[in-house]
Amino acid sequence: xxxxSDAPVRAVLPDLLNDAAEDFFPGTAPYDAIVGDARRRVRRxxxxxSALSLVAIGAAVAVGAGSFGGATGHASTQxxxxxxxAGGGVVxxxxxxTTPPAVKPDYLGxxxxxxxxxxxxxxxxxxxxxxxxxxxxxxTGPNGLRDQAAGGGSTSPGHLADLLNHFGGANADxxxxxxxxxxxxxxxxxxxxxDKASPYGIAFLSGIVSSKVVRVQAVFADGTSQDAHLVAAxxxxxxxxxxxxFKSASGHASGHVVYYxxxxxxxxxxxxxx
Amino acid sequence: MKNEKRRRREAAPSKGGGRRRASEDEFHEFVVAxxxxxxxxxxxxxxxxxxxxxxxxxxxxxxxxxxxxxxxxDNPDAYVHKIMVRCxxxxxxxxxxxxxxxxxPDRGISDVTDQVAQxxxxxxxxxxxxxxxxxxxxxxxxxxLTERDTAExxxxxxxxxxxxxxxxxxxLRLHPALRAAAPEELMMGVTRA
Numbered sequence: 001x002x003x004x005s006d007a008p009v010r011a012v013l014p015d016l017l018n019d020a021a022e023d024f025f026p027g028t029a030p031y032d033a034i035v036g037d038a039r040r041r042v043r044r045x046x047x048x049x050s051a052l053s054l055v056a057i058g059a060a061v062a063v064g065a066g067s068f069g070g071a072t073g074h075a076s077t078q079x080x081x082x083x084x085x086a087g088g089g090v091v092x093x094x095x096x097x098t099t100p101p102a103v104k105p106d107y108l109g110x111x112x113x114x115x116x117x118x119x120x121x122x123x124x125x126x127x128x129x130x131x132x133x134x135x136x137x138x139x140t141g142p143n144g145l146r147d148q149a150a151g152g153g154s155t156s157p158g159h160l161a162d163l164l165n166h167f168g169g170a171n172a173d174x175x176x177x178x179x180x181x182x183x184x185x186x187x188x189x190x191x192x193x194x195d196k197a198s199p200y201g202i203a204f205l206s207g208i209v210s211s212k213v214v215r216v217q218a219v220f221a222d223g224t225s226q227d228a229h230l231v232a233a234x235x236x237x238x239x240x241x242x243x244x245x246f247k248s249a250s251g252h253a254s255g256h257v258v259y260y261x262x263x264x265x266x267x268x269x270x271x272x273x274x
Numbered sequence: 275m276k277n278e279k280r281r282r283r284e285a286a287p288s289k290g291g292g293r294r295r296a297s298e299d300e301f302h303e304f305v306v307a308x309x310x311x312x313x314x315x316x317x318x319x320x321x322x323x324x325x326x327x328x329x330x331x332x333x334x335x336x337x338x339x340x341x342x343x344x345x346x347x348d349n350p351d352a353y354v355h356k357i358m359v360r361c362x363x364x365x366x367x368x369x370x371x372x373x374x375x376x377x378x379p380d381r382g383i384s385d386v387t388d389q390v391a392q393x394x395x396x397x398x399x400x401x402x403x404x405x406x407x408x409x410x411x412x413x414x415x416x417x418x419l420t421e422r423d424t425a426e427x428x429x430x431x432x433x434x435x436x437x438x439x440x441x442x443x444x445x446l447r448l449h450p451a452l453r454a455a456a457p458e459e460l461m462m463g464v465t466r467a
Binding site for chain 2: 013014018019020021023026028029030031033034035
Protein backbone atom coordinates (compact mmCIF):
# COMPACT_ATOMS: atom_id res chain seq x y z
CA UNK A 1 0.00 0.00 0.00
CA UNK A 2 1.32 3.42 -0.91
CA UNK A 3 0.77 6.81 0.67
CA UNK A 4 -1.67 7.42 -2.16
CA SER A 5 -3.90 4.60 -0.94
CA ASP A 6 -3.79 6.16 2.56
CA ALA A 7 -5.32 9.30 1.12
CA PRO A 8 -8.95 8.56 2.08
CA VAL A 9 -7.91 7.83 5.67
CA ARG A 10 -5.71 10.91 5.81
CA ALA A 11 -8.60 12.99 4.56
CA VAL A 12 -11.17 11.89 7.12
CA LEU A 13 -8.98 11.19 10.13
CA PRO A 14 -8.51 14.80 11.32
CA ASP A 15 -12.27 15.34 11.41
CA LEU A 16 -12.89 12.02 13.14
CA LEU A 17 -10.23 12.75 15.73
CA ASN A 18 -11.64 16.21 16.21
CA ASP A 19 -15.10 14.81 16.84
CA ALA A 20 -13.73 12.19 19.22
CA ALA A 21 -11.67 14.75 21.13
CA GLU A 22 -14.61 17.06 21.47
CA ASP A 23 -16.50 14.38 23.37
CA PHE A 24 -14.26 15.44 26.21
CA PHE A 25 -15.30 18.74 27.78
CA PRO A 26 -12.31 20.06 29.72
CA GLY A 27 -12.75 22.11 32.85
CA THR A 28 -10.81 25.23 33.69
CA ALA A 29 -7.05 24.93 33.47
CA PRO A 30 -5.71 24.19 36.98
CA TYR A 31 -3.09 26.89 36.74
CA ASP A 32 -2.42 27.22 40.48
CA ALA A 33 -2.01 23.46 40.84
CA ILE A 34 0.41 23.34 37.92
CA VAL A 35 2.60 26.16 39.18
CA GLY A 36 2.36 24.96 42.79
CA ASP A 37 3.37 21.44 41.81
CA ALA A 38 6.31 22.74 39.77
CA ARG A 39 7.55 24.81 42.72
CA ARG A 40 7.16 21.92 45.16
CA ARG A 41 9.26 19.75 42.86
CA VAL A 42 11.98 22.34 42.73
CA ARG A 43 11.97 22.51 46.53
CA ARG A 44 12.06 18.72 46.78
CA UNK A 45 15.12 18.64 44.58
CA UNK A 46 16.75 21.20 46.80
CA UNK A 47 15.88 19.16 49.91
CA UNK A 48 17.11 15.98 48.23
CA UNK A 49 20.39 17.69 47.40
CA SER A 50 20.81 18.88 50.98
CA ALA A 51 20.10 15.42 52.35
CA LEU A 52 22.65 13.88 50.03
CA SER A 53 25.24 16.42 51.06
CA LEU A 54 24.55 15.53 54.66
CA VAL A 55 24.95 11.83 53.88
CA ALA A 56 28.19 12.54 52.06
CA ILE A 57 29.53 14.52 55.01
CA GLY A 58 28.40 11.76 57.38
CA ALA A 59 30.10 9.13 55.26
CA ALA A 60 33.30 11.15 55.16
CA VAL A 61 33.27 11.45 58.93
CA ALA A 62 32.62 7.71 59.29
CA VAL A 63 35.49 6.85 56.95
CA GLY A 64 37.72 9.22 58.84
CA ALA A 65 36.77 7.66 62.17
CA GLY A 66 37.20 4.15 60.75
CA SER A 67 40.65 4.96 59.48
CA PHE A 68 41.58 6.44 62.79
CA GLY A 69 40.45 3.28 64.58
CA GLY A 70 41.90 0.94 61.98
CA ALA A 71 38.48 -0.50 61.04
CA THR A 72 37.88 -1.96 57.61
CA GLY A 73 35.05 -0.69 55.46
CA HIS A 74 32.05 -2.78 54.39
CA ALA A 75 29.01 -2.38 52.18
CA SER A 76 25.94 -0.88 53.80
CA THR A 77 22.78 -2.92 53.93
CA GLN A 78 19.24 -2.34 55.00
CA UNK A 79 16.50 -4.72 55.95
CA UNK A 80 14.18 -5.71 53.16
CA UNK A 81 10.46 -5.33 53.83
CA UNK A 82 8.85 -8.37 55.39
CA UNK A 83 6.45 -10.40 53.28
CA UNK A 84 2.90 -9.57 54.32
CA UNK A 85 1.43 -12.67 52.79
CA ALA A 86 2.98 -15.82 51.45
CA GLY A 87 1.58 -18.13 48.84
CA GLY A 88 3.08 -20.81 46.64
CA GLY A 89 6.49 -22.22 47.20
CA VAL A 90 8.34 -20.68 44.34
CA VAL A 91 9.07 -17.29 45.76
CA UNK A 92 11.57 -16.45 48.44
CA UNK A 93 11.38 -13.01 50.02
CA UNK A 94 14.44 -10.87 49.81
CA UNK A 95 16.95 -11.39 52.56
CA UNK A 96 18.48 -7.98 52.32
CA UNK A 97 18.51 -4.84 50.30
CA THR A 98 21.57 -2.97 49.26
CA THR A 99 22.21 0.71 48.82
CA PRO A 100 24.83 1.22 46.14
CA PRO A 101 26.84 4.38 45.82
CA ALA A 102 24.87 7.25 44.38
CA VAL A 103 25.45 7.52 40.65
CA LYS A 104 23.12 10.46 40.02
CA PRO A 105 22.77 13.57 42.15
CA ASP A 106 19.19 12.74 43.12
CA TYR A 107 19.62 8.97 43.41
CA LEU A 108 18.84 7.74 46.91
CA GLY A 109 19.40 4.04 46.46
CA UNK A 110 17.49 0.90 45.67
CA UNK A 111 15.43 -1.55 47.66
CA UNK A 112 15.00 -5.19 46.74
CA UNK A 113 11.31 -5.81 47.30
CA UNK A 114 11.40 -9.54 46.60
CA UNK A 115 13.31 -12.16 44.71
CA UNK A 116 12.86 -15.79 43.83
CA UNK A 117 12.91 -18.51 41.24
CA UNK A 118 10.09 -19.42 38.92
CA UNK A 119 10.29 -22.29 36.45
CA UNK A 120 14.02 -22.36 37.03
CA UNK A 121 14.45 -18.68 36.23
CA UNK A 122 15.76 -16.32 38.88
CA UNK A 123 14.17 -12.88 39.17
CA UNK A 124 14.49 -9.85 41.45
CA UNK A 125 11.91 -7.14 42.03
CA UNK A 126 13.60 -3.85 42.83
CA UNK A 127 12.61 -0.27 43.52
CA UNK A 128 14.85 2.66 42.68
CA UNK A 129 14.30 5.65 44.91
CA UNK A 130 15.25 9.12 43.80
CA UNK A 131 14.70 12.55 45.27
CA UNK A 132 11.84 12.89 42.80
CA UNK A 133 10.07 9.75 43.99
CA UNK A 134 9.73 6.10 43.06
CA UNK A 135 10.88 6.43 39.53
CA UNK A 136 11.39 2.80 38.74
CA UNK A 137 10.01 -0.47 40.03
CA UNK A 138 11.45 -3.21 37.90
CA UNK A 139 12.02 -6.91 37.71
CA THR A 140 15.39 -8.23 36.66
CA GLY A 141 15.66 -11.61 34.97
CA PRO A 142 18.63 -13.52 33.58
CA ASN A 143 21.24 -11.62 31.59
CA GLY A 144 20.53 -8.53 33.67
CA LEU A 145 17.63 -7.43 31.50
CA ARG A 146 15.41 -5.06 33.42
CA ASP A 147 11.68 -5.03 32.77
CA GLN A 148 9.16 -2.50 33.97
CA ALA A 149 7.32 -3.94 36.92
CA ALA A 150 5.07 -1.12 38.06
CA GLY A 151 4.39 2.51 37.49
CA GLY A 152 6.68 5.03 39.06
CA GLY A 153 5.74 8.56 39.85
CA SER A 154 6.85 11.87 41.13
CA THR A 155 6.24 11.93 44.85
CA SER A 156 8.12 12.71 48.01
CA PRO A 157 10.48 9.88 48.86
CA GLY A 158 9.16 7.64 51.57
CA HIS A 159 5.49 8.42 51.13
CA LEU A 160 3.84 5.66 49.19
CA ALA A 161 0.45 7.21 49.95
CA ASP A 162 1.42 10.13 47.75
CA LEU A 163 2.28 7.75 44.96
CA LEU A 164 -1.05 6.02 45.35
CA ASN A 165 -2.84 9.34 45.33
CA HIS A 166 -0.84 10.34 42.30
CA PHE A 167 -2.13 7.36 40.38
CA GLY A 168 -5.62 7.71 41.76
CA GLY A 169 -7.71 5.55 39.49
CA ALA A 170 -11.34 4.70 39.73
CA ASN A 171 -11.17 3.30 43.25
CA ALA A 172 -9.39 5.23 45.99
CA ASP A 173 -9.28 2.14 48.23
CA UNK A 174 -7.20 0.31 45.67
CA UNK A 175 -5.35 3.14 43.94
CA UNK A 176 -3.20 0.64 42.15
CA UNK A 177 -0.34 1.07 39.80
CA UNK A 178 -0.43 -2.19 37.94
CA UNK A 179 1.66 -3.72 35.19
CA UNK A 180 2.05 -7.00 33.39
CA UNK A 181 5.41 -7.47 31.77
CA UNK A 182 7.11 -10.31 29.96
CA UNK A 183 10.21 -11.33 31.82
CA UNK A 184 13.47 -10.94 29.97
CA UNK A 185 12.48 -8.59 27.17
CA UNK A 186 14.26 -5.57 28.59
CA UNK A 187 11.34 -3.17 28.65
CA UNK A 188 13.20 -0.76 30.92
CA UNK A 189 15.86 -0.10 28.36
CA UNK A 190 13.76 -0.61 25.28
CA UNK A 191 10.10 0.22 25.84
CA UNK A 192 9.40 -0.91 22.29
CA UNK A 193 9.98 -4.50 23.32
CA UNK A 194 7.16 -4.59 25.84
CA ASP A 195 4.88 -6.61 23.63
CA LYS A 196 7.44 -9.28 22.81
CA ALA A 197 6.93 -12.76 24.19
CA SER A 198 9.15 -13.68 27.12
CA PRO A 199 12.10 -15.86 26.10
CA TYR A 200 11.40 -17.80 29.30
CA GLY A 201 7.64 -18.04 28.79
CA ILE A 202 7.16 -16.08 32.00
CA ALA A 203 5.05 -12.98 32.57
CA PHE A 204 5.12 -10.91 35.71
CA LEU A 205 2.08 -9.23 37.23
CA SER A 206 3.03 -6.58 39.75
CA GLY A 207 1.98 -3.29 41.19
CA ILE A 208 1.33 -1.12 44.18
CA VAL A 209 -1.90 -1.04 46.19
CA SER A 210 -3.20 0.67 49.29
CA SER A 211 -3.16 -1.05 52.66
CA LYS A 212 -6.90 -1.70 52.40
CA VAL A 213 -6.22 -4.42 49.87
CA VAL A 214 -5.52 -7.77 51.52
CA ARG A 215 -5.71 -10.00 48.47
CA VAL A 216 -4.87 -9.56 44.81
CA GLN A 217 -6.06 -12.30 42.51
CA ALA A 218 -5.21 -12.84 38.86
CA VAL A 219 -8.06 -14.54 36.98
CA PHE A 220 -6.90 -15.91 33.66
CA ALA A 221 -8.87 -16.32 30.46
CA ASP A 222 -9.23 -20.07 31.00
CA GLY A 223 -10.98 -19.49 34.34
CA THR A 224 -8.05 -20.47 36.52
CA SER A 225 -6.76 -18.01 39.09
CA GLN A 226 -3.74 -17.35 41.25
CA ASP A 227 -3.17 -15.05 44.18
CA ALA A 228 -0.38 -12.52 43.94
CA HIS A 229 2.10 -12.15 46.78
CA LEU A 230 1.82 -9.02 48.87
CA VAL A 231 4.83 -7.29 50.37
CA ALA A 232 4.50 -4.48 52.89
CA ALA A 233 6.19 -1.30 51.79
CA UNK A 234 9.28 -0.28 53.76
CA UNK A 235 8.68 1.24 57.18
CA UNK A 236 6.99 4.60 57.10
CA UNK A 237 5.04 3.86 53.94
CA UNK A 238 1.49 2.66 54.04
CA UNK A 239 1.05 0.81 50.76
CA UNK A 240 2.00 -2.61 49.55
CA UNK A 241 3.72 -4.07 46.57
CA UNK A 242 2.35 -7.19 44.95
CA UNK A 243 3.76 -9.55 42.39
CA UNK A 244 2.99 -12.81 40.66
CA UNK A 245 5.20 -14.57 38.15
CA PHE A 246 3.18 -16.89 35.91
CA LYS A 247 3.59 -18.94 32.76
CA SER A 248 2.61 -17.07 29.65
CA ALA A 249 2.85 -18.35 26.12
CA SER A 250 1.64 -15.34 24.18
CA GLY A 251 1.48 -12.52 26.68
CA HIS A 252 -1.73 -11.28 25.10
CA ALA A 253 -4.54 -13.33 26.64
CA SER A 254 -7.11 -11.32 28.53
CA GLY A 255 -8.15 -11.77 32.13
CA HIS A 256 -8.84 -9.82 35.27
CA VAL A 257 -6.95 -8.55 38.27
CA VAL A 258 -9.27 -8.57 41.30
CA TYR A 259 -8.57 -6.64 44.50
CA TYR A 260 -10.23 -7.76 47.77
CA UNK A 261 -10.56 -6.03 51.13
CA UNK A 262 -10.32 -7.64 54.56
CA UNK A 263 -13.97 -8.72 54.49
CA UNK A 264 -13.53 -10.53 51.21
CA UNK A 265 -15.38 -7.87 49.23
CA UNK A 266 -14.21 -7.09 45.73
CA UNK A 267 -12.85 -3.55 45.77
CA UNK A 268 -12.08 -3.48 42.09
CA UNK A 269 -11.80 -5.77 39.13
CA UNK A 270 -9.63 -4.66 36.25
CA UNK A 271 -9.47 -6.06 32.77
CA UNK A 272 -5.93 -7.13 32.03
CA UNK A 273 -3.88 -8.35 29.13
CA UNK A 274 -1.90 -11.29 30.45
CA MET B 275 30.60 53.97 46.49
CA LYS B 276 28.94 51.86 49.17
CA ASN B 277 25.65 53.60 48.55
CA GLU B 278 25.93 52.88 44.85
CA LYS B 279 26.51 49.18 45.47
CA ARG B 280 23.60 49.05 47.87
CA ARG B 281 21.35 50.77 45.37
CA ARG B 282 22.32 48.22 42.71
CA ARG B 283 21.68 45.33 45.09
CA GLU B 284 18.27 46.69 45.96
CA ALA B 285 17.42 47.30 42.33
CA ALA B 286 18.44 43.84 41.13
CA PRO B 287 15.78 41.76 42.89
CA SER B 288 12.98 43.91 41.63
CA LYS B 289 14.27 43.59 38.07
CA GLY B 290 14.48 39.82 38.45
CA GLY B 291 11.10 39.73 40.11
CA GLY B 292 9.63 41.75 37.27
CA ARG B 293 11.07 39.39 34.70
CA ARG B 294 9.77 36.41 36.66
CA ARG B 295 6.32 37.93 36.86
CA ALA B 296 6.32 38.66 33.14
CA SER B 297 7.42 35.12 32.44
CA GLU B 298 4.69 33.72 34.69
CA ASP B 299 2.08 35.93 33.04
CA GLU B 300 3.20 34.61 29.71
CA PHE B 301 3.00 31.02 30.98
CA HIS B 302 -0.46 31.71 32.42
CA GLU B 303 -1.62 32.95 29.04
CA PHE B 304 -0.16 29.87 27.39
CA VAL B 305 -1.89 27.53 29.83
CA VAL B 306 -5.28 29.18 29.50
CA ALA B 307 -5.07 29.22 25.71
CA UNK B 308 -3.71 25.71 25.24
CA UNK B 309 -5.35 23.75 28.06
CA UNK B 310 -8.45 22.57 26.13
CA UNK B 311 -6.35 21.42 23.21
CA UNK B 312 -3.68 19.79 25.37
CA UNK B 313 -6.10 17.87 27.54
CA UNK B 314 -7.93 16.60 24.48
CA UNK B 315 -4.63 15.47 23.01
CA UNK B 316 -3.96 13.68 26.28
CA UNK B 317 -7.41 12.12 26.10
CA UNK B 318 -6.73 10.72 22.63
CA UNK B 319 -3.40 9.38 23.85
CA UNK B 320 -4.81 7.73 26.97
CA UNK B 321 -8.53 7.13 26.37
CA UNK B 322 -9.14 7.99 30.00
CA UNK B 323 -10.37 11.29 31.36
CA UNK B 324 -8.53 11.01 34.68
CA UNK B 325 -5.28 9.98 33.05
CA UNK B 326 -5.70 12.75 30.50
CA UNK B 327 -6.00 15.35 33.25
CA UNK B 328 -2.96 13.92 35.02
CA UNK B 329 -0.97 13.83 31.81
CA UNK B 330 -1.88 17.35 30.72
CA UNK B 331 -1.08 18.69 34.17
CA UNK B 332 2.23 16.82 34.39
CA UNK B 333 3.14 18.15 30.96
CA UNK B 334 2.49 21.74 31.96
CA UNK B 335 4.37 21.31 35.24
CA UNK B 336 7.42 20.30 33.22
CA UNK B 337 6.78 23.10 30.75
CA UNK B 338 6.69 25.60 33.59
CA UNK B 339 9.96 24.26 34.98
CA UNK B 340 11.61 24.70 31.59
CA UNK B 341 9.58 27.66 30.44
CA UNK B 342 12.61 29.65 29.27
CA UNK B 343 13.51 26.78 26.91
CA UNK B 344 9.91 26.31 25.76
CA UNK B 345 9.38 29.93 24.79
CA UNK B 346 12.84 30.20 23.23
CA UNK B 347 12.11 27.26 20.94
CA ASP B 348 11.02 27.72 17.34
CA ASN B 349 7.70 26.08 17.99
CA PRO B 350 6.59 26.14 21.66
CA ASP B 351 3.54 23.98 20.88
CA ALA B 352 5.73 21.29 19.35
CA TYR B 353 8.03 21.51 22.36
CA VAL B 354 5.13 21.01 24.76
CA HIS B 355 3.87 18.08 22.71
CA LYS B 356 7.33 16.60 22.99
CA ILE B 357 7.08 16.91 26.77
CA MET B 358 3.64 15.32 26.71
CA VAL B 359 4.77 12.35 24.64
CA ARG B 360 7.66 11.76 27.05
CA CYS B 361 5.46 12.13 30.12
CA UNK B 362 3.05 9.68 28.57
CA UNK B 363 5.81 7.20 27.85
CA UNK B 364 7.12 7.48 31.40
CA UNK B 365 3.77 7.17 33.04
CA UNK B 366 1.95 4.66 30.92
CA UNK B 367 4.47 2.38 29.32
CA UNK B 368 4.38 0.26 32.46
CA UNK B 369 0.65 0.04 32.78
CA UNK B 370 -0.72 -2.56 30.47
CA UNK B 371 -3.64 -3.24 32.77
CA UNK B 372 -6.53 -1.08 31.68
CA UNK B 373 -8.33 0.60 34.52
CA UNK B 374 -11.87 0.11 33.37
CA UNK B 375 -14.34 -0.98 36.00
CA UNK B 376 -16.41 -3.76 34.50
CA UNK B 377 -19.52 -2.86 36.47
CA UNK B 378 -19.15 0.91 36.54
CA PRO B 379 -18.51 2.17 33.02
CA ASP B 380 -17.75 5.87 33.08
CA ARG B 381 -18.81 6.48 29.53
CA GLY B 382 -22.20 7.26 28.17
CA ILE B 383 -23.13 3.86 26.85
CA SER B 384 -26.78 4.84 26.71
CA ASP B 385 -26.00 7.23 23.87
CA VAL B 386 -25.56 4.72 21.11
CA THR B 387 -25.97 6.84 18.04
CA ASP B 388 -23.83 5.93 15.08
CA GLN B 389 -21.65 8.99 15.51
CA VAL B 390 -20.90 8.22 19.13
CA ALA B 391 -20.18 4.60 18.30
CA GLN B 392 -17.87 5.71 15.53
CA UNK B 393 -15.97 8.11 17.79
CA UNK B 394 -15.65 5.53 20.52
CA UNK B 395 -14.46 2.98 17.97
CA UNK B 396 -11.78 5.36 16.77
CA UNK B 397 -10.50 6.12 20.26
CA UNK B 398 -10.55 2.42 21.09
CA UNK B 399 -8.69 1.60 17.89
CA UNK B 400 -6.08 4.22 18.74
CA UNK B 401 -5.41 2.53 22.06
CA UNK B 402 -4.71 -0.73 20.28
CA UNK B 403 -1.93 0.85 18.26
CA UNK B 404 1.61 0.61 19.61
CA UNK B 405 2.36 3.71 21.68
CA UNK B 406 4.62 5.34 19.10
CA UNK B 407 2.14 4.85 16.27
CA UNK B 408 -0.66 6.20 18.44
CA UNK B 409 1.41 9.26 19.30
CA UNK B 410 2.20 9.82 15.63
CA UNK B 411 -1.45 9.60 14.58
CA UNK B 412 -2.52 12.01 17.33
CA UNK B 413 0.31 14.48 16.74
CA UNK B 414 0.03 14.44 12.96
CA UNK B 415 -3.73 14.31 12.44
CA UNK B 416 -5.10 15.94 15.58
CA UNK B 417 -2.37 18.27 16.80
CA UNK B 418 -1.46 19.04 13.19
CA LEU B 419 2.29 18.86 13.75
CA THR B 420 4.53 18.55 10.72
CA GLU B 421 6.42 15.33 10.12
CA ARG B 422 9.57 17.11 11.27
CA ASP B 423 8.02 18.37 14.51
CA THR B 424 6.49 14.96 15.14
CA ALA B 425 9.86 13.32 14.62
CA GLU B 426 11.45 15.73 17.06
CA UNK B 427 8.72 15.17 19.63
CA UNK B 428 9.22 11.42 19.43
CA UNK B 429 12.99 11.51 19.14
CA UNK B 430 13.05 9.65 15.85
CA UNK B 431 13.72 10.38 12.19
CA UNK B 432 11.26 11.84 9.69
CA UNK B 433 11.52 8.57 7.77
CA UNK B 434 10.38 6.67 10.83
CA UNK B 435 7.43 9.01 11.23
CA UNK B 436 6.46 8.37 7.60
CA UNK B 437 6.74 4.61 7.84
CA UNK B 438 5.01 4.43 11.22
CA UNK B 439 2.21 6.69 9.94
CA UNK B 440 1.70 4.35 7.04
CA UNK B 441 1.59 1.32 9.32
CA UNK B 442 -0.71 3.03 11.81
CA UNK B 443 -3.19 4.00 9.11
CA UNK B 444 -3.11 0.50 7.69
CA UNK B 445 -3.85 -0.91 11.15
CA LEU B 446 -6.63 1.56 11.75
CA ARG B 447 -8.29 0.63 8.48
CA LEU B 448 -8.24 -3.01 9.48
CA HIS B 449 -9.34 -2.52 13.07
CA PRO B 450 -12.58 -4.46 13.68
CA ALA B 451 -14.18 -1.64 15.66
CA LEU B 452 -13.54 0.85 12.88
CA ARG B 453 -14.57 -1.55 10.16
CA ALA B 454 -17.91 -1.85 11.87
CA ALA B 455 -18.42 1.83 12.58
CA ALA B 456 -16.26 4.00 10.38
CA PRO B 457 -17.39 5.88 7.31
CA GLU B 458 -16.97 4.40 3.86
CA GLU B 459 -14.08 6.72 3.01
CA LEU B 460 -12.02 5.25 5.78
CA MET B 461 -12.63 1.75 4.59
CA MET B 462 -11.93 2.26 0.91
CA GLY B 463 -9.98 -0.70 -0.34
CA VAL B 464 -10.88 -2.80 2.69
CA THR B 465 -13.38 -5.62 2.44
CA ARG B 466 -15.86 -5.46 5.28
CA ALA B 467 -16.24 -8.58 7.38
